[in-house]
Amino acid sequence: METPRPLSERARQVQPSPTLALTARAQEMRRQGIDVLSFTAGEPDFDTPDFAKAGALEAIHAGYTKYTPTPGILPLREAICEKLWEENHLRYTPDQIIVSCGAKHSIFCVLMALLDPGDEVIIPTPCWVSYPEQVRLMDAVPVFVPADEQTDFLPDYDAMRRAITARTKAIILNTPCNPTGAVFPRQKLKEIASLVLSHNLWIVADEIYEKLTYDGHTHESIGALGKEVFAHTITINGMSKSYAMTGWRIGYMAGPTEVARAVNRLQDQMTSNACSIAQYASLSALQDKSDWHERVRRAYDRRRQIIVDGLNAIPGISCWRPRGAFYVYANVAGLLGTCANGKTLETSADVAEYLLERARVAVVPGEGFCAPGYIRLSYATADAIIEQGIARIAEAVHQLEGL
Numbered sequence: 141m142e143t144p145r146p147l148s149e150r151a152r153q154v155q156p157s158p159t160l161a162l163t164a165r166a167q168e169m170r171r172q173g174i175d176v177l178s179f180t181a182g183e184p185d186f187d188t189p190d191f192a193k194a195g196a197l198e199a200i201h202a203g204y205t206k207y208t209p210t211p212g213i214l215p216l217r218e219a220i221c222e223k224l225w226e227e228n229h230l231r232y233t234p235d236q237i238i239v240s241c242g243a244k245h246s247i248f249c250v251l252m253a254l255l256d257p258g259d260e261v262i263i264p265t266p267c268w269v270s271y272p273e274q275v276r277l278m279d280a281v282p283v284f285v286p287a288d289e290q291t292d293f294l295p296d297y298d299a300m301r302r303a304i305t306a307r308t309k310a311i312i313l314n315t316p317c318n319p320t321g322a323v324f325p326r327q328k329l330k331e332i333a334s335l336v337l338s339h340n341l342w343i344v345a346d347e348i349y350e351k352l353t354y355d356g357h358t359h360e361s362i363g364a365l366g367k368e369v370f371a372h373t374i375t376i377n378g379m380s381k382s383y384a385m386t387g388w389r390i391g392y393m394a395g396p397t398e399v400a401r402a403v404n405r406l407q408d409q410m411t412s413n414a415c416s417i418a419q420y421a422s423l424s425a426l427q428d429k430s431d432w433h434e435r436v437r438r439a440y441d442r443r444r445q446i447i448v449d450g451l452n453a454i455p456g457i458s459c460w461r462p463r464g465a466f467y468v469y470a471n472v473a474g475l476l477g478t479c480a481n482g483k484t485l486e487t488s489a490d491v492a493e494y495l496l497e498r499a500r501v502a503v504v505p506g507e508g509f510c511a512p513g514y515i516r517l518s519y520a521t522a523d524a525i526i527e528q529g530i531a532r533i534a535e536a537v538h539q540l541e542g543l
């Protein structure tokens with residue numbers, strides 16, 4: 141029988157998400173009865189709050205279960221505008237908001253609206269796994285600007301400036317940052333804004349972790365720095381991380397009308413509207429004025445201290461104290477070159493593999509975030525699991541030869 145013609149170059153080149161792959165592997169081990177502690181998940185461990193669920197139940201009973209306008213129901217877009225004004229000092233109108241099936245989908249649509257083949261996009265690293273892959277899916281080119289804990293994981297101004305070429309179209313900014321927990325202070329945002337304005341670029345500002353900052357660090361939206369920057373900024377946000385609503389798949393973009401219209405046209409042909417029921421749940425969530433966020437933030441903050449102090453007490457591991465989000469990005473350079481059962485740990489991927497096999501602890505190696513030499517652990521998990529995980533990692537590390 142003749143084999144059908146090959147799949148697209150695009151389908152063959154796209155990389156699987158290492159985070160999702162490791163989460164799946166840990167789940168598989170657990171299914172086999174192996175007691176694995178997983179620190180891979182990129183989602184809150186809290187339940188979706190009742191005030192959000194109530195909106196969904198009402199929508200189901202009221203029969204709001206049909207298509208909505210592609211950009212989302214008007215009351216939701218109005219509530220998003222109100223939130224963006226009150227919390228972020230960004231003045232958008234509902235026609236500048238497009239609700240999509242998660243912020244990941246919003247970013248995809250925005251990149252599709254902005255990029256032509258060969259365009260370059262500047263991405264500070266360590267970065268979220270999907271940015272480079274999504275840029276590549278547009279046949280565009282990710283250009284990385286690395287940073288490390290010496291500069292609080294903030295990209296250097298001159299390095300960013302040197303990365304700009306005639307083909308540069310946009311900079312992707314993620315603050316608070318997944319995986320590092322960096323929070324970009326106003327001075328750094330101003331530097332980026334000045335580069336964007338002097339080279340007439342776009343900023344795609346992914347602010348999905350905005351509610352989670354610690355130690356007095358606060359989130360600021362780059363689009364709020366001034367009218368000019370605002371006109372160059374596309375703000376991305378969503379319900380997943382701030383309201384523990386990852387499964388509901390609601391994210392949104394807010395940006396200049398021209399961009400919103402383009403995203404609307406693309407989404408018309410791709411998915412139409414995001415789930416109607418989830419939109420009503422999001423509307424209820426945005427209307428809530430309780431202290432839910434603060435209680436959740438405090439719980440993360442407590443876990444952050446446990447995991448950072450625990451990891452820093454282990455020889456060979458050094459962990460920068462994150463200022464936002466719910467991840468630590470721990471430096472494991474001190475473990476490289478050590479041996480386990482005659483096998484040398486040469487990369488952070490080897491370290492993650494060793495921890496999974498020996499400690500039954502799942503972590504994501506830095507390779508996936510374009511910054512090897514580190515491992516990412518999510519602390520969106522119970523205090524007791526964090527304590528147990530740290531103990532297991534410590535025990536496994538003590539068994540390494542040549543430390």
Ligand SMILES: *Cc1c(COP(=O)(O)O)cnc(C)c1O
Pocket residue numbers: 182241242243244245268314318346348378379380381386389390391
């Ligand atoms: C989780 C995450 C998203 C996407 O979230 P959705 O569930 O698609 O809304 C976007 N950006 C970063 C940095 C994330 O960690």
